Amino acid sequence: MKIEGEHLLPATRDRVWAALNDPDVLVKTIPGLKQLTPTGEDAYDATIELAVGPVRGTYQGKARITDKTPPERMTLAVEGGGRPGTIRAAGALTLEAQDASTLVQYVGEVQVTGVLMSVGHRLFGGVAKQLAGVFFKALEREVHQRADPEPVR
Amino acid sequence: MIPAAFAYHRPRTVQSALRLLQLHGHDAKILAGGQSLLPMMKLRVATPAHLIDIGRVASLRGIRLRQGVLRIGAMATHQEIEFSPAVRRAAPALVETAAVIGDLQVRNLGTIGGALIHADPVADYPATVLALDAEFTLQGPAGVRTVPAAEFFLGPMTTDAGPDEIMTEVAIPASPLRFGAAYLKMPNPASGFALVGVAAAIGLDQAGRCAHVRVGITGVASAAYRASGAEAALAGQEPTDETLARAAAVAADGVDANSDIHASAEYRTHLAGVLARRALVLARDRAMASGRRRRSASRV
The missing domain is CATH 3.30.465.10 (Uridine Diphospho-n-acetylenolpyruvylglucosamine Reductase; domain 3)
Incomplete structure (x- = not known):
């Protein structure tokens, strides 16, 4: 299943790139991310706890940045699973500077197995879109905070 | 098709249901009829450890x-x-x-x-x-x-x-004078769920123009939404078949339509327009009929 979307962030491309590569930022922005442990260069182990309606699960996964061209583009491979099923995804993020803002576009191919797929296939695309929306909104808050630290008076 | 083990609670008041929910937090789920939750539990997609059945909370009925x-x-x-x-x-x-x-x-x-x-x-x-x-x-x-x-x-x-x-x-x-609403759907033949469902509501002013328009759409996007473009297109307009059709044509504009094995995004978008037109026509006819009915009733 293909998922794609885009989000305009009100920050420069360098700033957005830095945020996307900062584990501290990712922990605060990825929905349900409980733990992110670096396991090597551009490789992480992640634990995600998500509840979508009555479907609650803890998912263990590995994420690897397979290719990156700062501050324009990175490709990612994600593999994970939990009780409701497994997910394998590969995708690319591209950052395009637009004046003082940055357009982030994502496109990926996701494979889902288990009950997650047999029951959830008609919901999956929508859930992915919704979670991406939550992530980008949180990311927007993060880059904004980092960009304009509250002046101390 | 047997759910995982769970503890069953049957509180009699909202307060005690809330207490149970707070006590068991993440592991608890409210059972409110169960026509979606129980099938998901039987498939073990959902495995709440505590089920709080609010079916006997009298204050929630009526x-x-x-x-x-x-x-x-x-x-x-x-x-x-x-x-x-x-x-x-x-x-x-x-x-x-x-x-x-x-x-x-x-x-x-x-x-x-x-x-x-x-x-x-x-x-x-x-x-x-x-x-x-x-x-x-x-x-x-x-x-x-x-x-x-x-x-x-x-x-x-x-x-x-x-x-x-x-x-x-x-x-x-409660619907006022000169107000009409309708819900139409194209059901999925297997599940009965809406491939697309459109609810339209129209309130007419004294001159017979649209004073109030609402269009709610389900099945198209990842959440039900109000077709604000269609609503705006009708504001203050005389609800002729042509104006209603023009408004219905933008019912899914700017919406990220779902695509799955049941229907493509194009199909859903098209269906949203067709059903929106029919629902709007029905809502208008009912609004006009409700005006006539109440007027004749008040004369008696």
């Missing part, structure tokens, strides 16, 4: 029409709504909606509060509660709050309601 507001207890079943004289009088489009949900067994057990909180993107009620400007009462540890339908549906099975809140009531303003 349907009242008072001072121009229809108040439906969250645990009213679809069947109770379908046959309630108060709903028929104050919000006939909701009767029309309840009547086409699932099958008879589902309508006998499923509840409006359960269906709204579950927020399946292809469920029927969301379109109609959006078109009728419904407001939901939620009760949680922090107290009671109300949320308009337009701010409630956030994504697939995702709403503004917190995991520690219980929906207690659905309030709908």
Whole structure:
């Protein structure tokens, strides 16, 4: 299943790139991310706890940045699973500077197995879109905070 | 098809249900009819350790029409709504909606509060509660709050309601003079869920122009939404077949339509326009008929 979307962030491309590569930022922005442990260069182990309606699960996964061209583009491979099923995804993020803002576009191919797929296939695309929306909104808050630290008076 | 083990609780009041919910937190799930939750538990997609059945909470039942507001207890079943004289009088489009949900067994057990909180993107009620400007009462540890339908549906099975809140009531303003509404859907032939469902509501002014227009759409996007473009296109207009058709044509504009094995995004978008036109025509005809009926009644 293909998922794609885009989000305009009100920050420069360098700033957005830095945020996307900062584990501290990712922990605060990825929905349900409980733990992110670096396991090597551009490789992480992640634990995600998500509840979508009555479907609650803890998912263990590995994420690897397979290719990156700062501050324009990175490709990612994600593999994970939990009780409701497994997910394998590969995708690319591209950052395009637009004046003082940055357009982030994502496109990926996701494979889902288990009950997650047999029951959830008609919901999956929508859930992915919704979670991406939550992530980008949180990311927007993060880059904004980092960009304009509250002046101390 | 046997669910994982769970503890079953059957509180008698909202307060004790909330206490149980707080006590068991992440492991608990409210059972409000169970017509979506129980199949998911049988497939073990959902495995709550605690099930809090609010079916015997008396205060959540009952349907009242008072001072121009229809108040439906969250645990009213679809069947109770379908046959309630108060709903028929104050919000006939909701009767029309309840009547086409699932099958008879589902309508006998499923509840409006359960269906709204579950927020399946292809469920029927969301379109109609959006078109009728419904407001939901939620009760949680922090107290009671109300949320308009337009701010409630956030994504697939995702709403503004917190995991520690219980929906207690659905309030709908009783339809005034010269007001008509309708719900139409194209059901998936296998599941009965809406491939696309459209609820339209039109209120006419003295001159017969659209003073109030609402279009709620389910099944198209990842959450039910109001077709604000179609609503705006009709504001202040005379509701001729042509203007209604023009408004319906933009019913899915700017919407990220779902694509799955049942229907492509193009198909859903097209269907949204077709059903929006039919629902708007029906709503207009009913609004005009309601004006005539009330006028002749007042002359007697």
